[in-house]
Each structure stands twice: as C-alpha cells, then as structure tokens.
Amino acid sequence: MSRLLEWLFGRLPIGWLQLMHRRTRFGAALAGVAFANVLVFVQVSLMNSMSLATLKPYDFFQADIMISAQDANSLSEGGNVARQWMFQAMQDPEVTAGMGLMMANVSWPRVQKTLTLTTFGVDPEQSGFLSPGIADKVALLQLRDSALLDRLSRGLPRDEAAAIRPQSSASFEVSGKTLSINDTFAGGGGFGGDGYMIVSDQTFLDLFPARSSAAPDHILLKVAPGADPDAVAARLRKIITDKALRIRSYAAAKAEDLVYQQTKRPTGIIFGFGVLIGVLVGIVIVYQVLSADVADHLSEYATFKAMGYPRRFFLGVVFEEALILAFLGFIPGAIIGTAILTLMRKATTLPLTMTPGMATTVFVATLVTCVVSGAIATRRLSAADPADLF
Amino acid sequence: MANTDPIMVRGLNHWFGQGEARKQALFDINLSVVKGSLTVLVGPSGSGKTTLLTLMGCLRDVQDGSVRLMGHELLGANRALTETLRRRTGVIFQAHNLHDSLTAMQNVLMGLQVHGLRRTPETEAAARHMLQLVGLADRTDYLPANLSGGQKQRVAVARALVGSPEVVLADEPTAALDREAGLAVVRMLKQLGQARGTSTVMVTHDPRILDLADRIVEIDEGRLT
Numbered sequence: 001m002s003r004l005l006e007w008l009f010g011r012l013p014i015g016w017l018q019l020m021h022r023r024t025r026f027g028a029a030l031a032g033v034a035f036a037n038v039l040v041f042v043q044v045s046l047m048n049s050m051s052l053a054t055l056k057p058y059d060f061f062q063a064d065i066m067i068s069a070q071d072a073n074s075l076s077e078g079g080n081v082a083r084q085w086m087f088q089a090m091q092d093p094e095v096t097a098g099m100g101l102m103m104a105n106v107s108w109p110r111v112q113k114t115l116t117l118t119t120f121g122v123d124p125e126q127s128g129f130l131s132p133g134i135a136d137k138v139a140l141l142q143l144r145d146s147a148l149l150d151r152l153s154r155g156l157p158r159d160e161a162a163a164i165r166p167q168s169s170a171s172f173e174v175s176g177k178t179l180s181i182n183d184t185f186a187g188g189g190g191f192g193g194d195g196y197m198i199v200s201d202q203t204f205l206d207l208f209p210a211r212s213s214a215a216p217d218h219i220l221l222k223v224a225p226g227a228d229p230d231a232v233a234a235r236l237r238k239i240i241t242d243k244a245l246r247i248r249s250y251a252a253a254k255a256e257d258l259v260y261q262q263t264k265r266p267t268g269i270i271f272g273f274g275v276l277i278g279v280l281v282g283i284v285i286v287y288q289v290l291s292a293d294v295a296d297h298l299s300e301y302a303t304f305k306a307m308g309y310p311r312r313f314f315l316g317v318v319f320e321e322a323l324i325l326a327f328l329g330f331i332p333g334a335i336i337g338t339a340i341l342t343l344m345r346k347a348t349t350l351p352l353t354m355t356p357g358m359a360t361t362v363f364v365a366t367l368v369t370c371v372v373s374g375a376i377a378t379r380r381l382s383a384a385d386p387a388d389l390f
Numbered sequence: 391m392a393n394t395d396p397i398m399v400r401g402l403n404h405w406f407g408q409g410e411a412r413k414q415a416l417f418d419i420n421l422s423v424v425k426g427s428l429t430v431l432v433g434p435s436g437s438g439k440t441t442l443l444t445l446m447g448c449l450r451d452v453q454d455g456s457v458r459l460m461g462h463e464l465l466g467a468n469r470a471l472t473e474t475l476r477r478r479t480g481v482i483f484q485a486h487n488l489h490d491s492l493t494a495m496q497n498v499l500m501g502l503q504v505h506g507l508r509r510t511p512e513t514e515a516a517a518r519h520m521l522q523l524v525g526l527a528d529r530t531d532y533l534p535a536n537l538s539g540g541q542k543q544r545v546a547v548a549r550a551l552v553g554s555p556e557v558v559l560a561d562e563p564t565a566a567l568d569r570e571a572g573l574a575v576v577r578m579l580k581q582l583g584q585a586r587g588t589s590t591v592m593v594t595h596d597p598r599i600l601d602l603a604d605r606i607v608e609i610d611e612g613r614l615t
Contacts, residue, residue: 011503012496014489021491303487306449307504307549308477311469386481387450 005320011313015320018293029289030329033366036282037333038340040362043274045341045352050268052351053190054261057118058254060131060187060198061101063220064229065089065236066253070244072218073260076103076118076192080215085245089219089236094227099126100216102204106179106197108172113155117197118190119147121204121216129220133185134198140166140182141200147179150187153195154349174207189349191267220250279369286325286373290318294380306386314381322374326366333366334359396557396589397423397446402455404441404612415441416612419455423557423591426583428576430600431593433609439593440561442609446591447479447559448472460556477504480555480588484562486542488534494521494545495530501552520548523578525571539566547575551582558582558590564599576602 002020005013019026057075067085072078086098102121107114122130127138140146149170151161161184164170170181179199187196205211223232229249237247248256262268294301301314338354345352402419405412416438423429423446431439444450445457448464457464459475467475480501488497498517499509507513521530524544534542543566550558558579564572576599582588583604592599600606608615 006509010508012492012499012509014492017491017496297489299485299487300489303481303483303489304500304504306447306476306481306483307501308473308475308479309504310473387444 009316009320011316013320015317016324018297018317019321019324022293025289025292029285029325030332032285032289033282033325033329033370034331034333034336036278036285036369037330037362037366038337039278039281040275040365041333041337041354041358042340042344043271043278044358044362045337045354046350047262047268047271047275048355048358049350049352050191050261050271051258053188054258055254056188056190057120057196058250058257060120060134060185060196061122061129061220061250062131062222063099063129063250064223064227065095065221065233066248066250067219067221067236067240068217068246068248068253070246072246073264074257075218078217080217081219081245082242083214083216083219085240085242086219086221088240089221089247092232092235092239094224094232095221095236096224097126097128097222099123099129099220100201100213101218101220102201102208102211102213103217104204104208104211105193106174106207108174110155115153115155115195116193117150117153117195118193119197119199119204119207121199121201124200128222130198137183137185141198141203143180143182145177145179145203145206146199147181147203148198149181149184150195150197151184152186152188152349154189155194175209177206179203179207188351191350279365282366282369283373283376286322286370287376289325290321290374290377291380293321294318294377298380298384301381301384302386302388305384311381314384315378318374318378318381319371322370322377323367326363326370330363330366334362394425395422396425396460397421397591398456398458399442399446400456400458402442402445402452402457404438404445404450404453414612416445419614421607421614423589424604425589426587427589427604428580428583428602429589429591429605429607430603431591431607431609432595432600437609438612439609443559443561443591443593447481447557448475449481477553478556480550480553480558482547482550482558482560482563484565486534486539486546486566488542488545488549490534493531493533494526494537494541494548497534497545498548498552501549505553517548517552520552521545524548524575540568540571543567544571544575547578551578554586554588556588558588558592560590560592560594562594562596563592564594564596569598572596573598573602 002013005016067081069079069081083100089095090098104119106117106119124138124141127135137148164181164184166182171178189195201213223229233247233249341352341354399419399421402416404416405414407413433439445452452465495517498520502513521527524547526544564575579590580602
C-alpha cells in the first residue's frame with residue numbers, strides 16, 4: 001500500500017504513514033467514518049424508499065392529466081373533486097377519456113395483524129387508465145364485491161398471496177360486506193399503509209356508502225396521441241370555471257407529490273435531517289482526526305517548512321489522509337449499511353435497497369466531507385512556524 | 391568584483407514583541423560568512439545567537455537592515471524566494487525533529503524529496519551513504535522511537551546534509567551527542583566545507599568544537615563583540 005501510494009503521489013506517503021503509525025486512532029477514525037456512512041446510507045435509502053413508495057401508486061394508473069382539489073398535495077390527501085369538471089374537461093378536443101379515481105383505507109383484520117390497505121375505486125370500463133399488470137385482470141373487477149390485492153402487502157405471507165387465484169379467492173369482511181379477493185398485483189408497502197387494493201367504483205361505493213360517484217378524489221384524463229399534456233392542462237385551467245382546482249399533467253402531479261413528501265411532510269424532513277446529521281458527524285469525526293494529527297506533527301511540519309517544503313506539500317499530506325479515511329471508511333460503511341438495509345427491508349417491506357447510484361452518491365459525499373474536513377484542518381498548519389523550533 | 395560570500399549581514403536590527411513590550415534583540419549586526427568556512431557563534435543564553443541564525447536561514451522575517459543569503463536579499467523576500475533558499479540550506483536543530491512515522495532512511499530521503507527527487511536506487515544509495523557517514527548504516531529501517539537521542543540527532547544531520555546544501559545552519563547540533571560522535575559530526579561539516587564549499591554557521595556552547603572553527607563570532611546582549 002505504501003509503495004502504491006508513493007508511486008501515485010510521487011513522494012513518500014507521509015499521510016498514510018502517519019495514520020498507520022497510530023493504528024488505534026486510525027481504527028477509531030475509520031470506525032467513525034464508517035458510522036457516518038451507515039447513518040447516511042440508511043437515511044438516503046429511507047428517503048429513496050419514501051420516493052419509491054410515494055410514486056408507486058401512480059404507477060398503477062396510466063393517465064396524462066390529473067385534476068385534484070386545491071388541498072390535494074398528494075394522492076392520498078385533499079378533498080373531493082366534482083365529477084362535472086371531468087365532463088367539462090372532456091369538451092376539450094384533445095381530451096379523449098376521463099375517469100374518476102376514488103381512494104380510501106380498508107382494514108383487513110387478521111390473526112397476527114390488521115392490514116391497512118389503500119384502496120382505489122376505478123371504473124372497470126376504463127381499463128385504458130390501468131397499468132398492464134392490473135388492466136389484464138380488470139374483468140374480475142366487474143364482479144360485485146371483487147377486489148385485486150397487492151401481493152407485496154406488508155404482513156401478508158408470500159405463500160398466502162401466491163395462492164390467491166380466481167379459482168381460490170380469499171375473502172374478508174368490510175363494513176358488513178364480504179369482499180372477495182380474486183387476484184393479485186405487485187405493489188408494496190408504503191409509509192401510509194401496508195399495501196394496496198383495487199376495486200370497481202361500484203364495489204367501492206358499496207364499501208363506503210357515504211361516498212358518491214359524483215365526487216371522486218381525483219379525475220384522471222387521457223389526451224390524444226401527440227398532444228402535450230402540459231399544454232392541455234394549461235388550457236383546461238382556463239376552461240374549467242373552478243379556479244381553485246389543481247389541474248396538472250400526471251407527471252407534474254407525481255413530481256409535486258414527491259417534493260411535498262420530501263420537504264413538507266415530517267417523514268421527509270426527518271430523513272433529510274438524518275442525512276445532514278450523518279454528513280455533519282462525518283465532518284466532525286474526520287476534522288477531529290486530521291486536526292489532532294496536524295497538532296501532533298506541528299514540529300515535524302515546521303521542520304519540513306524550514307527545509308523548504310512549500311505549502312502545497314502540507315495540504316497534500318492532509319488531503320492524502322482525508323482521502324484515505326474516505327476510501328477505507330466507506331468500505332465497512334457500505335457493508336454494514338447494506339446489512340442494515342437488508343434487515344430493515346425484511347422487517348418493513350419498504351423498498352430499502354442500496355443502488356449503485358446511491359452508493360456512488362454516498363461515496364462522493366464521503367469524499368467531499370473528508371476533503372472539507374481536511375480543508376478546515378489545514379488552518380492549523382499555519383501554526384507550524386520553523387522559527388519556533390529554535 | 392561581486393562579493394561571493396554566501397551570507398552577508400549589514401546593519402541588522404531585530405525586535406521581539408510590540409508596543410511597550412517591544413524589546414530589541416539584535417543591534418546593528420555586520421557579519422560575512424566566507425564560502426567553505428565553519429563559523430561558530432558563541433555567547434551566553436539569550437544573547438541573540440539563535441535569532442541571528444534564524445534570520446540568516448530565512449526562518450524569520452528580516453525587519454531592519456540587510457541579510458543576503460547566497461546573493462539574495464532577505465529583507466522583504468517573498469514566500470517563493472524564501473522556500474527556494476531554504477531548499478538550498480541545510481538546517482540542523484537542537485531537537486532532532488525527526489518524523490516519528492518515518493524510518494531513518496525515509497527521514498533522510500525527505501531531504502532529497504524537497505528537491506523534487508523521487509525515491510530511486512540512486513537516491514536511496516545517497517541516503518544510505520549519508521547514514522553510513524554518520525555511523526547509522528545498520529539503522530536505516532529503524533523508526534525514531536527505536537533510536538537513541540544521539541542516533542536521532544545523527545539522522546537529522548544526515549537529513550540536513552544529503553541534499554548537498556550550500557549553507558548549513560546548525561543550532562547546538564552536538565548537544566545530544568557524546569564526545570566522539572559530536573566531534574565526528576563537526577569534522578564532517580568541516581570536510582564538506584573543504585570538499586564542496588559548504589559554509590556552516592553553528593551555534594554551540596561546546597568548547598571542543600571551537601578548535602575546529604575557522605572563525606568564532608561572539609555575541610553578547612545582541613551585539614557582536
């Protein structure tokens with residue numbers, strides 16, 4: 001390693017030799033960097049999983065424009081939208097279809113745990129609004145009190161989910177009615193519920209008699225091939241007389257929901273602070289190590305100054321140490337972080353994974369963190385005055 | 391004809407502190423060091439010997455007067471010039487100041503690396519030769535923690551001399567050495583002066599060295615006597 005670094009730097013790897021000389025401190029420093037890495041990994045992964053979980057239900061549908069109530073910051077929030085606006089929107093020549101989307105939570109009491117299922121009520125006649133994995137089972141929704149269940153729901157045994165077929169349906173009681181689960185689709189638990197369920201609008205209204213088909217939660221629209229959803233949405237904002245409505249392209253609605261979840265909801269803010277705290281912990285740990293190392297070697301550095309070594313040499317030594325800590329601290333951090341995420345994924349069914357992109361991002365952040373710490377620590381170098389050696 | 395003295399000091403004054411605490415340490419110093427000579431600075435503690443040494447080695451800023459080192463004026467010298475001149479100067483401290491995580495060989499190589507020389511068989515041979523000259527041929531891979539005080543000082547001497555400096559400034563270099571080792575080091579410095587034209591200025595209280603000096607300069611209370 002020493003020879004490799006010497007070949008890389010074109011000089012004796014003073015930073016590496018200094019770190020290796022005090023191995024206990026070096027080990028503690030690596031543990032600290034690894035700990036900061038684990039913090040960041042977990043928080044970034046939680047943020048990422050929140051993004052994936054937020055966007056997941058949008059993937060069940062295929063729409064170009066979504067009309068929502070003014071206070072509907074996300075798919076699951078906000079008041080209802082009068083269906084008349086769907087009909088008004090369809091007067092636009094480039095709007096080709098519309099569907100009301102209803103949502104509510106359904107509880108499935110089970111022996112071990114009651115599952116909370118975010119349930120969508122859709123019009124089975126409008127299968128074009130459903131994603132392929134759901135649309136090809138839409139005939140089952142035509143049956144009264146029939147449902148499609150998210151087979152990745154948290155708390156639902158995989159073998160039990162796999163056994164659900166039209167020929168071997170499962171059933172449970174909701175609001176005094178027996179709901180038959182005739183097939184499944186792939187969803188996944190989110191932060192708001194254990195999984196998803198899709199029923200027809202009629203079944204939905206049977207389950208929730210207080211709801212009305214005239215007031216869905218959102219209105220989904222499709223536009224003609226080649227039409228620009230943003231342009232159509234802008235036009236609809238002028239046509240539709242209720243100016244309080246949020247009329248956005250489906251893509252814009254997804255993006256705004258994501259930003260809302262990450263910046264306005266407590267979970268997103270907490271995860272964001274978690275990342276910040278991880279980075280700050282990393283900066284403090286690396287700074288402490290580097291500044292202590294500089295302080296310990298002030299007389300040696302002063303000697304090198306007296307010998308004529310330029311300032312960039314000392315900066316190079318400090319940054320060399322910072323980069324070594326970043327590289328070697330990242331490896332155990334990534335391994336431990338992956339293990340923790342695997343455990344958390346099994347426990348929560350949240351999409352907690354460490355993607356290569358995330359790993360790269362965290363590694364780059366680690367490098368930047370260590371370099372920033374190194375830059376702060378170099379301020380101590382000015383205290384190395386060769387005249388003090390005499 | 392241009393003056394070729396590697397060190398020339400004219401009308402040098404120096405102060406420490408500021409305001410009412412300001413105290414003058416050197417008074418109107420005039421001194422020339424001849425090429426290849428061994429000059430010894432003597433005087434009581436606090437007389438200004440070390441201050442003068444650090445000013446000549448551009449380790450301290452010149453405040454008033456003139457110090458010319460290898461032909462370059464140090465009054466108002468910028469950092470680049472200072473670093474260049476330091477590279478051409480060998481400095482031996484009373485405390486060895488070896489890098490604790492580097493072996494004796496690596497510490498000596500630092501004296502070559504400052505000139506941009508990478509580790510090669512040639513530079514290693516030069517460093518080994520220098521360690522051999524100071525009697526440490528069998529200690530090249532030792533860390534300073536495993537060397538005695540005298541051995542550390544000899545490594546420091548080797549580090550200062552391996553780059554073939556034109557001027558050597560030494561502050562009590564034999565303080566940690568026994569009689570024989572101390573004399574050996576000073577003889578080596580003197581031989582360097584004769585062989586390479588290296589000029590050495592040495593602060594010492596060691597009376598054994600005075601016999602080897604080409605010139606003895608005495609300072610008392612900041613003035614040459």
